Amino acid sequence: MHCRLVTSLAELDAMREDWEALLARSDSNEPTLSPLWLLAWWRIYGGEGNRALRVFAFYEGKRLVGLVPLLQRDTLYRRVLPFRRLEPLASGEDEADETCSDYLGPIAERGREEAVAQEFVVALAKGAAGPWDEILLPSMSADSPFTPLLARKLNAIGAKVYVQTSASCPFVPLPPTWDEYLLALSSKHRYTVRRALRDFEKEMGAPPVLDVVSRREDLEPTFDTLVELHAERWKEGHGGVFASARFSAFHRTIAPALFERGALDLGLLRADGRPIGAFYNFVWNGKSYFYQSGRALDVPRGVAIGIVMHALLIRRAIERGLREYDFLAGASRYKLDLSPAVRHLVTIRAAQPRLVEHARRTTESAIRHVRTLRHALRTEESI
Structure with a gap:
């Protein structure tokens, strides 16, 4: 070698x-x-x-x-x-x-x-x-x-x-059927999924539909909708990840390449034709990876868009014969609720072992010492 x-x-x-x-x-x-x-x-x-x-x-x-x-x-x-x-x-x-x-x-x-x-x-x-x-x-x-x-x-x-x-990274080892997936969840989380799907149709007046990009000409407008719905979710904060010009440019570069090799799962969650959710997943080596999403805010309070969208995506991954649905990093509550496993x-x-590393460790030690003193002083003042 x-x-x-x-x-x-x-x-x-x-x-x-x-x-x-x-x-x-x-x-x-x-x-x-x-x-x-x-x-x-x-x-x-x-x-x-x-x-x-x-x-x-x-x-x-x-x-x-x-x-x-x-x-x-x-x-x-x-x-x-x-x-x-x-x-x-x-x-x-x-x-x-x-x-x-x-x-x-x-x-x-x-x-x-x-x-x-x-x-x-x-x-x-x-x-x-x-x-x-x-x-x-x-x-x-x-x-x-x-x-x-x-x-x-x-x-x-x-x-x-x-x-x-x-x-x-919570993930779902995908079984052969949807029913087997539900049985792998705790009774509480199984009820959460079933109730979310039931309440969605009741509140929205129509069943949820996944509209996945299958034509090259639909990729860009769907990506634009993803960015808009993501920004809507985060408009009271920093505007979401797509507010970064570099981040946005990177994904607008790789999304078409992923699409060409059949590795892109980009689409919308619709209710009665209206897009109320968006998802940006990758399909690679027998796995589906959830990367980013967006959702509308002007929906009835009881509508759990995220749970419904992921439930449909997991079911779709099972039907396609994939072996895993990976939520990637982040132990958010909804990820843990839907995932029987974590890596x-x-x-x-x-x-x-050089002087600069010794200086770093000394600096860290000094910072910890100062924080300990501050905490002790605050504790003493409060007594």
Whole structure:
């Protein structure tokens, strides 16, 4: 096995076919690790914050067997301490622009995970990516074989390694029938779903209908309706995620590409012809991923648009023979109510044992100490 460091978009784009083939031979076949997602992300976000491509490609002969899609940038810890950071593509955006890409991490041919992890860490230790102070790997599945492998191998080269659970992803392992899905829920949540479907028709005067985009010419107007309904839901706050120009541009770029490969589930929830809900899902590797939605506010109070929409989408996924409906990160109440299972995301951070890391840890300790003193003083004043 040998390592090649990819540092230009043209080089990475030229690997698209081999990259797609590697994903299909891996246990990391996620839309967020595909060329479709990561190349579009780099084109829109890569020019910000002095980011530089540092993609590790591993070959056995001419066969691509591993890929670790990283970038390097300089960042400030607590806006003071400079850190040279390695992090995955599709992460590290400004908060307002975040794509919230889940299930990031290395890709390896099935059975070659340990060898790829080993060669990656050896390449890092030899300085293949240049100097770095920390590696930050967010949004990795806790179930990924790379999670324990990377933690152990980074620790072996002297890095200080931290592994922290960062989020939960409720999901539905899809059975063969809708009735079996309902039986997998608790009696309380089963009643919630059935009542939501019953009350919807009673209050709206018509049954709920999913209108899924099936023609290219319907994609853009449906996406516009999604953005409008999403903004309506958040109009009293920050306007929702599509208020970010970069976020919106990213998704208007990938949505047509997802549609062309049959991986887009974009559509509207209608009642008597009127759109009152919108959904933006991905279908990939036998799974449906719920990514974003919107809803009208001027509906009767008893109408649970979100529960109804997801119930219909889960039933549709079952009818299509998919194996899972994934709500992605966020343990919202409605996600937990509809999901019999949960998986976790973790963040791995590995830091070089250098002065800058010592300064970071000292700063953190001082901040915790100050907070403890403030809390003690407030407690004393209240007595």
